[in-house]
Amino acid sequence: MRRIAFINEKGGSCKTTLAVNTAAWLAQHRDARVLLCDLDTQGHAGKSLGVDVRGLKPTIADLLCDPAVQVNDVVRGTPVEGLDLLASNKEMARFPVEVAALPDRDRLLRGKLSDLAGYDYVIFDAPPSMGLVTTNIMLAADEIVIPVAMTYFALDGCAEIIETVQGVRERFDHQALQVSMVVPTLYRKTALADEILAKLREQFPAEICRTVLGYNVQIDEAQSYGQTIWEYAPTSKGALTLEAIARELLSRGSTVAASAKAATASNQ
Numbered sequence: 001m002r003r004i005a006f007i008n009e010k011g012g013s014c015k016t017t018l019a020v021n022t023a024a025w026l027a028q029h030r031d032a033r034v035l036l037c038d039l040d041t042q043g044h045a046g047k048s049l050g051v052d053v054r055g056l057k058p059t060i061a062d063l064l065c066d067p068a069v070q071v072n073d074v075v076r077g078t079p080v081e082g083l084d085l086l087a088s089n090k091e092m093a094r095f096p097v098e099v100a101a102l103p104d105r106d107r108l109l110r111g112k113l114s115d116l117a118g119y120d121y122v123i124f125d126a127p128p129s130m131g132l133v134t135t136n137i138m139l140a141a142d143e144i145v146i147p148v149a150m151t152y153f154a155l156d157g158c159a160e161i162i163e164t165v166q167g168v169r170e171r172f173d174h175q176a177l178q179v180s181m182v183v184p185t186l187y188r189k190t191a192l193a194d195e196i197l198a199k200l201r202e203q204f205p206a207e208i209c210r211t212v213l214g215y216n217v218q219i220d221e222a223q224s225y226g227q228t229i230w231e232y233a234p235t236s237k238g239a240l241t242l243e244a245i246a247r248e249l250l251s252r253g254s255t256v257a258a259s260a261k262a263a264t265a266s267n268q
């Protein structure tokens with residue numbers, strides 16, 4: 001089971017777009033069983049799949065805040081066959097407050113997903129912030145994908161995430177955690193975007209995704225209709241690009257598994 005988190009504290013860097021469409025592609029086109037976990041108060045992962053998350057209950061907040069609630073009580077199907085969802089909404093705002101005093105507050109998500117069975121992939125959609133929620137995600141995941149919008153401060157944000165990942169690895173002894181891919185997003189051909197892209201390639205020669213996600217209005221439209229790109233515009237340029245990114249993530253699986261094994265072995 002691969003556990004992959006889409007993380008960037010910068011808002012609007014395409015975390016949800018990539019998490020949802022990659023999860024749906026794996027389920028639809030690779031016959032995989034996929035669980036998509038939304039950890040954001042905005043609830044956009046559910047909304048992108050046409051799930052009305054306003055006032056929805058139970059949500060991932062109940063799973064994380066109530067010791068009696070188990071994952072099977074919260075998981076729900078989606079219009080995409082093979083894709084299940086742990087939905088979120090603004091209820092999630094109570095999580096950091098309610099669990100603040102618990103000694104195991106950083107490992108709550110990991111604990112709740114520890115005996116998860118029957119899935120090939122668990123995909124996490126992170127909120128645009130670094131804090132207790134993101135630490136929980138990093139401890140529940142083994143791989144991190146960083147989507148980076150091609151804007152001026154992008155490189156700063158990326159360096160900070162790498163630092164946080166290293167911190168979490170050491171502080172919680174989660175050596176298997178690694179950044180498996182850095183995806184350039186919202187690219188438009190400008191001198192600045194090209195400069196940022198070149199720097200990103202230099203900084204992350206191994207992790208950088210070969211496919212760059214360009215600006216494509218159909219991707220935005222698909223979300224506004226609560227559909228994946230595979231439903232809304234399956235032959236569009238946006239769909240082809242998102243598929244290439246999903247394929248690249250899939251192909252990185254064996255490398256990731258090998259280094260996770262090595263990390264576990266060196267811990268023993």
Ligand SMILES: Nc1ncnc2c1ncn2[C@@H]1O[C@H](COP(=O)(O)OP(=O)(O)OP(=O)(O)O)[C@@H](O)[C@H]1O
Pocket residue numbers: 010011012013014015016017018040042044126127128186213214215216217219220221223238
């Ligand atoms: N390739 C693209 N071309 C045009 N618009 C896009 C593209 N990818 C995503 N968008 C749009 O950009 C906005 C932000 O994308 P998304 O919600 O995936 O980012 P995010 O990182 O999850 O944001 P947040 O930090 O708020 O959770 C959305 O409205 C989405 O539809």
Ligand SMILES: [Mg+2]
Pocket residue numbers: 015016017040044125126127
């Ligand atoms: Mg999002």
